[in-house]
Amino acid sequence: MSSEPTKLRMSYCELRKLIRSLQATFPTLHPVRVKRCRRIKDWGDCSVVTHRRTKVMQIRVAAWLPWPADYLVFVHEYGHARVWQPDHIEEKIVEQHPAEWGVKLAELWRHLEGEDTPPKETA
Numbered sequence: 378m379s380s381e382p383t384k385l386r387m388s389y390c391e392l393r394k395l396i397r398s399l400q401a402t403f404p405t406l407h408p409v410r411v412k413r414c415r416r417i418k419d420w421g422d423c424s425v426v427t428h429r430r431t432k433v434m435q436i437r438v439a440a441w442l443p444w445p446a447d448y449l450v451f452v453h454e455y456g457h458a459r460v461w462q463p464d465h466i467e468e469k470i471v472e473q474h475p476a477e478w479g480v481k482l483a484e485l486w487r488h489l490e491g492e493d494t495p496p497k498e499t500a
């Protein structure tokens with residue numbers, strides 16, 4: 378991950394690369410897709426949607442968020458994707474931040490910052 382101060386925001390190419398790398402280590406219930414969204418109330422959100430007849434975890438990041446806020450928000454939402462359970466309602470946006478989410482998020486940052494090898498998935 379680059380941290381050049383001149384960067385405006387993450388490109389789709391960078392986001393896809395990040396998703397590929399996270400999915401390899403931290404798989405989610407459904408594959409993750411990211412969307413930059415102009416018309417969004419919050420900085421980002423996560424929900425399950427059907428895309429081309431396949432369920433995906435859709436992470437939306439506000440299009441107007443500059444780097445590195447877009448990156449921080451994406452990782453935050455990826456934490457939500459990791460705690461998504463099969464009984465969560467499709468199309469419902471998760472707004473809670475339970476302890477489990479906090480642990481998953483910490484694991485993501487530890488991995489991204491390269492401080493640790495990621496712990497084994499137990500699920």
Ligand SMILES: [Zn+2]
Pocket residue numbers: 453454457471472473474
């Ligand atoms: Zn959240």
